[in-house]
Amino acid sequence: MASQNSNISPKTLVIITLISLGFNNYFLPIHAEETGKALIESTCKKTQYPEECISALESDPGSFTANLTGLTRIAVEKSASKLVETLHIVDMLVQNATSDYPTWGSLVLCRYSYNTSVPQIQEGLQAFDQLKFEKSYKSVEAVKKAVIDCDHQGVKSLTQVNTALLRLIEDTIMILHLLF
Numbered sequence: 001m002a003s004q005n006s007n008i009s010p011k012t013l014v015i016i017t018l019i020s021l022g023f024n025n026y027f028l029p030i031h032a033e034e035t036g037k038a039l040i041e042s043t044c045k046k047t048q049y050p051e052e053c054i055s056a057l058e059s060d061p062g063s064f065t066a067n068l069t070g071l072t073r074i075a076v077e078k079s080a081s082k083l084v085e086t087l088h089i090v091d092m093l094v095q096n097a098t099s100d101y102p103t104w105g106s107l108v109l110c111r112y113s114y115n116t117s118v119p120q121i122q123e124g125l126q127a128f129d130q131l132k133f134e135k136s137y138k139s140v141e142a143v144k145k146a147v148i149d150c151d152h153q154g155v156k157s158l159t160q161v162n163t164a165l166l167r168l169i170e171d172t173i174m175i176l177h178l179l180f
Helices: 010-027 036-044 050-058 061-065 068-095 101-129 133-151 156-177
Strands: none
Touching: 036 050, 036 061, 036 068, 050 061, 050 068, 050 156, 061 068, 068 101, 068 133, 068 156, 101 133, 133 156
16 A cells, blocks of 8 residues: 555644643533533532522533533533623613612613623633633633622622622623632
8 A cells, every 4th residue: 555645734633632632522422421411510519609509500401412611611601691680680670760869870880890891801712712711710710709799789689680690690600719
């Protein structure tokens, strides 16, 4: 059998191999036996609010076929969605505020904090897709700071939504930390 010369350089072959491994690590399970519900539960057990974490991840059908990296991406997406949902609630409260100027002022501050957090978490999602997990981690931490700042305003009508957002953000941060 005659040997054939390949047009693929060794450097190109190494790059293709690395891309292939990265692709497989992103979309395939870490361990064949730990996928779906088992991976969701074992991951969420490492968070501060495991039941809420499980509920959030199981609400996305992609969680049942994702590996840890995929689950983490879904957690960041859920956090981004919850942030936007909270921003809409705050915006509605600002628009419908009564004559209570201090509460209205606190709501405006919360709206500003959440408004500036939306592009940050979107940049965090882009960084995640580029496998820059630390940058994504920092963007989610920035959202946590915004939630805490808003919560310190003491607006009682936001207590429940801020708590839900903060818990999801804290769990997401803990899941992101698992990738380091």
